Amino acid sequence: MIESDPPDELQRDDKSVITIGTFDGVHAGHRAIIDALVAKAIEIRGRSVVVTFDPHPQVVLRRKGDSVPLLTSAQERDELLGELGVDIVVVLEFTQQTAATSWEEFMENLLQKVGVAHIVFGHDHAFGSGRKGTAEALREMGRERGFDVTEVGPLIVDGEPVSSTKIRRAISEGNLPAAEHFLGRPYSVTGTVVRGDGRGRSLGIPTANVRPLEPSKLIPGNGVYCVAMIVDDKRLAGMANIGVRPTFTDGSERTLEVNLFDFDQDIYDQVVTVEFLRFIREERKFNDADEFLAQLDIDRTACRDE
Template identity: 45%
Template sequence: MKIIDHIDSLPSLDHPVVTVGTYDGVHLGHQEILREVRRKTKVRNGTSVVLTFEPHPQTVVAPESAPFLLTTKTERIALLEKKGIDETLFLPFDAEMARLDAGEFVRKILVDGIGAEAVVLGTNHAFGRGRSGNVRSLKRFGEQFGFEVDAVPSLIVDGAPVSSTRIRRLIREGRVAEAARLLGRPYSMTGKVIRGDGRGRGLGFPTANLSIDHPRKLLPADGVYAMWAEMDGARFPAVMNIGVRPSFRAGRAIEVHLLDFRDTVYGATVSGKLVEKIREEKQFDHPEALSEQIAQDIARARALLHP
């Protein structure tokens, strides 16, 4: 997959089939749209194109309500490549881009910039200044400029549409197993191992303290989670604690205990795939009680990860 960071750098494409959106999460609903893009691309012997934005448009249009991210740019690239997309164009979203109305966006970006032959969107997609454009208006533009428009209905799971907003809410509530069903994979977060205070090692359960690699990455609710940790091409069962560590009043941290692993990993990059929340974070009166609880957490994590 080719990555383009400015529309002026986009080469001439053969029969482009384009989809537009933030694609935060690349969830099951997004994947339905991407399947239709690939299908139409195959019929035309053309080029599949995802047109997305960096940063998230809300950080420019309404920064006070901008969402935290399910997927960073790096994560989106990896996921879109796995879905067989040929070209991903990351349009820089700035004040100038925000000022484009729906018609200007279609003419400057879809027609003059990409030369779209077909555009595939979700039925509830909106675009242009003030979200003034929608599927109906896009079809009128398609008739004017000569491109086809196809709207993919929202995917319904458990009686509600799959959406990035819905998944963010689940993650914020710690309901990572439910979020995984809508993402089509476990929720992941990546960070570098930094030096901690050594309390976990003192308790007999050494931990890797993670510094997450993106300031706007969405973190799950505080608590203890079973997860898979990927590091240097290997995968380890693990337990993660995220929170303020009330037993020590030591401040907020993300601590990962890799099961059956004792090496020092400072500076390593760890990607965690969250499987299920085990319990809430809680305070213990003495270290022995905390050690006993951690042992129970590890046993629970093993049962979840190796059913």
């Protein structure tokens, strides 16, 4: 897969099959669009091109103080798109100027710099200023400019359409199996292992303190989770606590700590990926360290049985 930023670096190819979107999460609904994109490119012996944005448009357009919880970082998104067989990912910087650009001007830029034979479009997607770049508008332009449009309907899973909003809600509520079902993979957070206060090791339960690489990444709600952690391409079982560690701290800083089973190596400063498999319980304050450790034994047993 080739990643191009900006499209000026691409050689124009009038047999390009393109789709446009943010694709946060690259969930099952997105994959239906990407599968149609790749299949059409193979059919016409062209190339599949995803046109996407960084930062996420919501980061730019949000009201001051609003948070934008992302399901994937830009790097994660682009890697997932490559795994699905996309030939080229064109990453456009999203700015206030981008938001003010009409869909006609946006498309004209793609026609001139990328080339367009076919557009694959999600059923509820629209782009450009005022969200006027709809599938119907594209069909009308296509009749004049010589490209076709395929509109992909919603993907229905368990009687409801898959959406990033529903996945975010499931993760925030601790419904990890539902999130995994909609994503097609466990929800994960990639970060760097940083030094903590060493309390876990002093209690006989060494933990990896993971600082997410993407500041806007959605972190599940506070509590204890069964997890798997990818370290040096190895998938290791463990449990994680997300929260403020009220038994031992004043609760001023939210952290992600992972205790790996049957593992005790120095992985400080390494980049790891934590996969969230199941929510076990809410975070709570214990009376003392002994009560805390007794509960961890119960949590560990629950996760080992996962």
